[in-house]
Amino acid sequence: MSSSGLLQELYTAFMAGMLIAAPPMIAAAVIGVVLAIVQAAVQIQDQSLPQLVKIIVILVVLVAFGVPLSTPLFEHTRRLFAAFHVMTR
Template structure:
């Protein structure tokens, strides 16, 4: 178990993290642009409106995608913990 193995495991973990954080982040960005455009069109100057809307959408998205996210995270964690004794000299 060399440095190549550890680098591969770290890369796989980072990819898993990106997969898990991608949908909520993308939803927040798209919603922020849409709400910002609507605020510009209607000339609403309230700064809490986009934050509240983004918060609600991200929470709903995390709740709905939670089982899929947790299965992916559990698989990655299980793999790391199962292979840990072989990594440590």
């Protein structure tokens, strides 16, 4: 396999991983900002409340959208295994 082919495979794998990781991280960031504003408005000093809510939001996003988000990674893995004998020559 040439170096350009290897770089293409690495890029595809990286993008598939980012497609899985981005939605839960974006949801956690949005919830974190909203909770920070609410905490500042009501002057709550508790640090565990935002962490718990963010963990719950990440779990909900992964449960609700886990299968569609992981489809590109599964397809990339299937394609790699199918073409493995060609890549290793």
